[in-house]
Amino acid sequence: MTDIKRPSRRGFLKTSALVGTTLAAPTFFTRGAYAQDFCNNPTGSTVKLGFNVPQTGAYAEEGKDELRAYQLAVKHLNGEGDGGMLNTMQPSMLKGNGILGKKVEYVTGDTQTKADAARSSARRMIEAEGVVMFSGGSSSSVAVAQQSLAQEVGVVFMCGLTHANDTTGKDRRRYGFRHFFNAYMSGQALGPVLAEFLGTDRRAYHLTADYNWGWTQEESIKDATEALGWETAELVKTPLGAGDFSQYITPVANSGADVLILNHYGNDMVNSLTQAVQFGLRDKSVNGKDFQVVVPLYSRLMAQGAGENVKGIFGTTNWNWSLQDPGSQAFVKAFGQEYGFPPSQAAHTCYCNTLLYANAVEMAGTFYPPEVIKMLEDFEFDGMGNGPTLYRGEDHQCFKDVLVVKGNENPTSAFDLLEIHKIVPRADVTYDSQIPQFAGELGPYEVEGGC
Amino acid sequence: MDTTPSKNAPLSETERVGPAAKEKSVFYRTSGRIATQLPPRGPEMAPLWPPKADIFMTIVFSAVVLTMPLWLQPFGAAYPDLMQRFAIFGIFAIGFNILFGLTGYLSFGHAAFLGVGSYAAVWSFKLFSLNIIPAIIMAVVIAGALAVAIGFVSLRRSGIYFSILTLAFAQMCYNLAYSVLTPITNGETGLRVLSDDPRIIDAIFGTNEVPVPRAELFGISMQGMPGFWTSAVFLIAAFVVALLITRSPFGMMLRGIKSNQVRMSYVGFNTRPYTLMAFVISGMYAGLAGGLLAVVDPLAGAERMQWTASGEVVLMTILGGAGTLLGPFLGAVLIKYFENIFSALGDTTLRSMLEFIPEGLRDTAIAIISPFVGDGWHLTLGVLFMLVVIFMPGGLIEGFRRIGRLFTGGGRKKENG
Numbered sequence: 001m002t003d004i005k006r007p008s009r010r011g012f013l014k015t016s017a018l019v020g021t022t023l024a025a026p027t028f029f030t031r032g033a034y035a036q037d038f039c040n041n042p043t044g045s046t047v048k049l050g051f052n053v054p055q056t057g058a059y060a061e062e063g064k065d066e067l068r069a070y071q072l073a074v075k076h077l078n079g080e081g082d083g084g085m086l087n088t089m090q091p092s093m094l095k096g097n098g099i100l101g102k103k104v105e106y107v108t109g110d111t112q113t114k115a116d117a118a119r120s121s122a123r124r125m126i127e128a129e130g131v132v133m134f135s136g137g138s139s140s141s142v143a144v145a146q147q148s149l150a151q152e153v154g155v156v157f158m159c160g161l162t163h164a165n166d167t168t169g170k171d172r173r174r175y176g177f178r179h180f181f182n183a184y185m186s187g188q189a190l191g192p193v194l195a196e197f198l199g200t201d202r203r204a205y206h207l208t209a210d211y212n213w214g215w216t217q218e219e220s221i222k223d224a225t226e227a228l229g230w231e232t233a234e235l236v237k238t239p240l241g242a243g244d245f246s247q248y249i250t251p252v253a254n255s256g257a258d259v260l261i262l263n264h265y266g267n268d269m270v271n272s273l274t275q276a277v278q279f280g281l282r283d284k285s286v287n288g289k290d291f292q293v294v295v296p297l298y299s300r301l302m303a304q305g306a307g308e309n310v311k312g313i314f315g316t317t318n319w320n321w322s323l324q325d326p327g328s329q330a331f332v333k334a335f336g337q338e339y340g341f342p343p344s345q346a347a348h349t350c351y352c353n354t355l356l357y358a359n360a361v362e363m364a365g366t367f368y369p370p371e372v373i374k375m376l377e378d379f380e381f382d383g384m385g386n387g388p389t390l391y392r393g394e395d396h397q398c399f400k401d402v403l404v405v406k407g408n409e410n411p412t413s414a415f416d417l418l419e420i421h422k423i424v425p426r427a428d429v430t431y432d433s434q435i436p437q438f439a440g441e442l443g444p445y446e447v448e449g450g451c
Numbered sequence: 452m453d454t455t456p457s458k459n460a461p462l463s464e465t466e467r468v469g470p471a472a473k474e475k476s477v478f479y480r481t482s483g484r485i486a487t488q489l490p491p492r493g494p495e496m497a498p499l500w501p502p503k504a505d506i507f508m509t510i511v512f513s514a515v516v517l518t519m520p521l522w523l524q525p526f527g528a529a530y531p532d533l534m535q536r537f538a539i540f541g542i543f544a545i546g547f548n549i550l551f552g553l554t555g556y557l558s559f560g561h562a563a564f565l566g567v568g569s570y571a572a573v574w575s576f577k578l579f580s581l582n583i584i585p586a587i588i589m590a591v592v593i594a595g596a597l598a599v600a601i602g603f604v605s606l607r608r609s610g611i612y613f614s615i616l617t618l619a620f621a622q623m624c625y626n627l628a629y630s631v632l633t634p635i636t637n638g639e640t641g642l643r644v645l646s647d648d649p650r651i652i653d654a655i656f657g658t659n660e661v662p663v664p665r666a667e668l669f670g671i672s673m674q675g676m677p678g679f680w681t682s683a684v685f686l687i688a689a690f691v692v693a694l695l696i697t698r699s700p701f702g703m704m705l706r707g708i709k710s711n712q713v714r715m716s717y718v719g720f721n722t723r724p725y726t727l728m729a730f731v732i733s734g735m736y737a738g739l740a741g742g743l744l745a746v747v748d749p750l751a752g753a754e755r756m757q758w759t760a761s762g763e764v765v766l767m768t769i770l771g772g773a774g775t776l777l778g779p780f781l782g783a784v785l786i787k788y789f790e791n792i793f794s795a796l797g798d799t800t801l802r803s804m805l806e807f808i809p810e811g812l813r814d815t816a817i818a819i820i821s822p823f824v825g826d827g828w829h830l831t832l833g834v835l836f837m838l839v840v841i842f843m844p845g846g847l848i849e850g851f852r853r854i855g856r857l858f859t860g861g862g863r864k865k866e867n868g
Contacts, residue, residue, distance in 0.1 A: 055826065109795060110826075115641040116752040120532060123748070124791060127675070128530035141640040145750060148643055151663055152674065210630055211639035239629060240639050443646065444662040 038368055039154045040130045047102040047367070049074070049354070050109065050125030050134035052146065053160065057113030058241040059138035059266040061301050062346040066136055066160050067108060068339055069347035073354040076334070077104045084334035085355060088327040088383035093362035100361060111137050113241070115145035122146050126155050132367050133158060133357055138266065138346060139240075140164030140213035147176030154447030156369050158353040161346040163265075163297050164213035165220065168397035169438035171212075174445055175369065177376055177396045179353045180345075181429070183217035184437060186296045186316040187224030189402040189424040193314060198259065198292055200229040205257035207248055207272060209264050210237040217263045219437065221296050225261075233257035238264070238272075245272040249279050258286040260293045269295060270305035277309040298405055301344045303417035310407030310417060317403050319348040319385050320418055328385040342415050352384045356391070370445035387426065394433040396442070402429050505694055512777065513687045516541075520679075528788055531675040535747045536787045538682035539740050542689045544767040544779030546736020549693055550729050551765070552774035553702060555709035559614045559761050560601070560621025564594040564734040566628060566756030568741025570636060573751045576644045576666060580652035583668050583681070587742045594738020595731055597624075602730035606723060609712070618758060625756040641752035666746045678747035685743060686780075689736060694776055696732070705729050709774075737764075766832075770839055772846025781847050789832050796824040 042048065051070040054063035076084045079096030086094050098104050107129045109121035118137060125131045134150070135158040137143050143162035150157035151173040159167060159178040163186070168178050204225055208214040214237065222232055233255050238248050249272065252260055260281060264272050276282070276293055284291040295302075298315030321332045321342035331351060335343040343351070360375040361367055377393030386400035405418040431438070515522075519537065523529040528537075547561050568590035575586040605616040628636040636642055644664045653659035666673040673681060696702045704725050707715050715722050745751055754760070767786050772778025801821060805813050823831045843849045 107795075114752065114754050115639075115750060116754055119748055119750060120536070120791070121795075123532035124530065124795065127532050128527065145641055145643070148750070149748075152665060210633075237630065441646065447663060 040126065040132045042102055042130075042132055042367060045102055046105050047099050048129060048131045049104060049106045050122065050129065050131035051106055051136045051350075052109040052111050052118060052122050052125065052134055053136040053350075054113045054138050054142075055110040057111075058268050059113050059161075061305070062138040062161055062266060062299070062344065063111070063136075065301065065344045065347040066138065066350045069335070069343060069351040070106065070108075070136070070354060072335060072338055073351045074104045074106050075338075077355070077358050081338070082330075082334050085327050085331050085351070085384055088330050089355060089359070090381060090383045092359055092381075092383075094355065094359050095362075099358045100365070100367070104358075107131060111139075111142050111146075113139050113142060115141050118142040119145050119149050122149055122157075123153075126153055131155070135353060135357070136160040136350060137162065139211070140167055140216075141211045143167050143176075143178075144171045144212060147171065147173045150175035151443050151447065154369060156357065156372060158357050160350050160353070162213070163217065165216035165437050166212045168395045169216070170440040172395045172397075172440045172442055174373060174396075174442040175447075177353065177356075177391065179356065179391075179398045180349045181316075181318050181400070181402055182397065183213070183220040183296070184431060185402050185429040186217065187220035188429045188431075189316050189404050189422075190221070190294070190296060190314065191224040191228055193404045193422060194225065194294065195228045197314070199289070202230045202259050202289070202292075203233045203257045203287070204230055204259045204261050204294075205233045205252050205255055206235045206261045206263060207245070207252075208235065208237050209240050209268055211240055213265070214263045216437070217296055218261075221261055221263070221294075230259075238268075241268065243271060245275050246279070248272070249276050249281070252276070252281060253279070253284065256286065258289050258291055260291070262293065262295050263297075264295070265297055265299075266302065267305065269302050273306045273309050273313075298418060299345050300342075300415065300418055301346070303407060304414070311409050313407040314421070315405055317405050317418065318345045320345065320403055320405060320420060322416070322418075322420060323385055323403075325383075325385060325387070327383040331385070348385060355384070356381070369447075373445060389426075392433065394442075395438065395440070397433075399426050399430050401426050502698070505698065508776070509687075509691055509694065512690055512780075516683050516686055519683070520676075526788070526792070528792055531679050532747075533787065533791050534679045535682050535743075536791070537784045538679065538686040539743045539747070540764075540767065540783040540787055541686050541780040542682075542743065543737055543740035543764055544771070544783040545686075545689055545693050545776075546733040546740070547764045548733075548768050548773060548775075548779040549696060549705075549736065550733035551768055552779070553697065553705035553709060554726050554729050556606070556609065556726060556730070557614045557765070558605075558617040558730070558733075559758070559765065560617035560619075560624075561733070561737050561764050562756045562758070562760035563601070563621040563624040564598055564737035565741040565744070565760065566624065566751070566753065567597050568594045568738035569745045569751035569755055570628070570642060570741075571738070572742040572745035573642045573644060573749060574635075576650075576664070576745070576749055577642075577648040578651065580650055581644070581658075581661070581664060581667050582652070583666050583673060583746045585652070586666065586746060587685075587739065590742025590745070591735045591738045594741065595735040598731045598734025598738075599727070602727050602734070606726050606730060618761065621756060621761050622758055625753060625758070628753040628756055636751070636753060639753065641750050644749040664749070666749050673746050682743050682747065685739065689739065690776070690780070697776060701725070701728070766836060768846075770836060770846055772848030775846065775848040778846045778848040785847070786832065789828050793824050793828040793831060794826070 051067060053066045054060050072084065075081045076086050078098055083096060086096055107125055109125055111118035111121060122134055125134055133156045137146060137160040140162040143159045144167055146157050157176045159176060159180065161180055162178060163180060163183055165183050168182065206218050208218040218235060226232060236248055238245060260276060262269055262272050273293065273295065281291050282293060293313050295313055295315040298317045300320065303310045331348065332342050356376065360372045363375040364371040376391050379391045382388045389398050389400040391398050402424045403420055404422040404424060406421045408417050408419040411417055519534050520529050523534065543565060551557055571593040572586040572590040575589040579585050601620045605613055608616060629638055646661060646664050650659040671677050708722050708726060712722055763786065767782035768779045770785060771780065771782025801817055801824065805816055808816055839846060
């Protein structure tokens with residue numbers, strides 16, 4: 001019925017030879033593409049940076065603001081706009097002509113607030129787009145995952161917003177740098193203020209986002225408050241991005257606790273705080289004291305989301321736009337001119353970290369990561385908000401003043417939501433890099449067989 | 452190029468009966484064994500096993516997979532991470548197709564096996580060795596064991612009840628990994644390989660002291676292209692095994708179950724062991740895929756087990772063509788391409804791509820296109836999926852076959868005329 005066409009012996013040999021060559025070809029080409037002195041060495045007249053921020057998920061709001069800050073930083077580095085913090089940063093080698101004379105370009109990615117997706121997105125930037133540095137993220141689990149990747153491939157990662165102790169603690173990496181403050185500092189800064197306003201005889205109930213940031217913040221705040229003489233009633237973990245927290249808040253009322261500590265961030269904090277207020281917790285009186293809510297890590301974006309409910313609530317923040325130092329003012333002005341509203345703390349930390357990286361490259365005179373890293377380590381600078389700041393070499397953590405803030409009772413504008421209650425000096429929040437909560441290893445400078 | 456024999460394939464019973472009877476396979480009992488072929492039909496016939504078309508298909512498939520770094524270049528997808536994903540999710544979808552495509556049992560919980568495979572592989576990296584061989588073995592075995600347990604319970608029901616049971620089990624696994632089993636899975640943070648892990652096998656050979664732990668195969672780091680070549684070899688092997696299963700009497704049994712399970716049992720077969728076997732095999736495929744995900748990037752997160760991941764593999768299989776051999780791989784490539792490339796297209800890239808359009812029209816064009824790229828890639832995928840399901844229920848493979856028929860069919864008419 002049919003004649004089956006069989007390949008001849010000659011045909012078969014020809015085909016196998018062809019297939020063999022095609023198989024060998026890609027290894028040949030890719031080897032060529034990867035043979036360079038270090039990963040993604042920029043050889044042209046431009047240099048590419050990767051900005052990996054959450055555009056979806058519980059932290060999407062912070063992510064969008066981070067992206068705005070990155071775009072502004074790129075503008076300023078390339079000498080467009082008014083220069084922002086380039087004019088106030090001390091010491092600075094940035095001239096507004098790009099980095100090492102190369103024009104800065106950037107690519108963006110979506111971390112989806114998931115470690116898996118963030119790494120995949122980062123690998124696309126490194127492997128397909130050839131970025132020489134990547135940055136961003138608004139979750140510590142994502143930061144830690146990306147930092148590990150940075151060490152594996154040998155490309156510098158400048159952390160975005162990440163507040164867990166682990167990022168510069170047990171999961172610190174040579175190729176990762178954090179400008180943001182951390183949970184331990186929050187505890188140290190917040191403790192005395194809580195003692196002053198809420199007293200030393202309190203029972204605290206913790207609701208904690210169930211991942212590394214939540215865990216370390218809970219630990220740090222618990223340690224700090226128990227040192228004041230507080231008791232801890234209960235520690236409850238809630239899934240990230242839960243949306244509805246009513247099932248976690250209902251038991252609080254009957255637990256005998258008189259303080260609710262929300263170790264939540266982003267939309268989670270907006271939802272849990274709003275529900276806590278709706279359930280009437282703040283109007284209650286337990287053990288003869290007013291029931292209080294504390295949000296250890298605060299941001300203006302969250303305050304905006306939670307609206308009226310934040311009034312009078314204490315917390316800490318890395319930076320706030322109402323700071324009056326020249327660096328902060330320059331940044332707020334540039335950001336406001338560009339987008340029409342003041343930046344968040346997430347935007348601030350991402351902007352600073354990008355400039356700090358660019359400056360370190362200028363100082364090193366090369367993009368070669370080990371040299372850049374050495375320039376960032378123990379770099380002492382000023383004029384970027386928060387006063388004199390040290391990028392400590394032992395753990396790649398920035399040490400600077402921490403702000404204790406309070407939800408503004410009488411806001412004068414839609415953005416005037418946080419009132420700076422106290423600026424805790426850097427010396428009060430500095431700790432040894434090898435205390436038990438933080439002990440870790442940075443790893444090597446040179447990465448062999450990276451990308 | 453799929454399970455139904457093509458024109459130049461040796462004749463099978465199904466083709467003789469004609470396309471109308473495509474789904475119905477014919478079985479013969481020869482001295483107690485099941486056979487799918489008639490006894491030898493005379494000297495003029497070519498040997499039936501292995502069919503030439505299958506060998507040809509395997510060679511073409513291997514060539515296509517191994518030349519991905521070349522032909523993906525124009526699509527901007529020829530970088531290791533994405534190609535690894537193509538290969539790995541190809542394995543996942545091919546394995547899923549063994550269950551769904553052959554037996555018709557629609558599992559909505561296959562991501563559980565993917566996730567368990569990843570966790571098993573990462574634990575193997577942590578406890579035993581950074582070598583990928585024990586990791587892959589552990590991933591497959593543990594995913595297989597879980598599949599036996601879940602399959603044993605779920606397969607007591609069929610149809611929608613089976614789907615719901617598997618979905619429930621997978622969500623249970625996800626929630627366990629996410630919160631209850633945090634000491635084993637590290638919850639939301641994800642399980643990573645650390646430089647101070649014990650790695651007892653490596654310790655015996657004195658190679659456990661590494662500054663940056665990476666999965667390796669006897670010294671070859673699995674990062675970048677080697678990771679892709681490894682995944683590609685596994686994909687080809689997985690494809691060949693799936694091909695052999697499909698063509699085997701066992702595969703025929705599975706297809707018999709799909710076409711009419713009641714009849715199968717009336718004829719005297721106990722179908723449960725066969726469906727369980729298919730379930731376990733596809734679970735092991737998922738475990739292999741999960742293990743490979745951990746090999747190319749040693750991190751396992753709970754979100755791999757979420758129901759969206761289970762749904763994704765169903766989409767891949769249906770989009771490509773359920774029941775076909777090449778379809779699931781095609782679907783996997785397409786979906787992963789959309790997820791990684793389309794999602795990264797912003798307005799600025801779009802603008803530079805559309806430079807050839809005159810200024811005035813360009814903004815309109817961008818306004819029309821932009822909701823479908825970037826954040827809106829799901830929308831494009833959704834539209835595509837709808838179109839495929841409505842107009843080509845057999846998936847992309849059916850589309851290709853129709854195009855093929857357009858040419859050959861046209862030719863035949865002329866000859867006839």
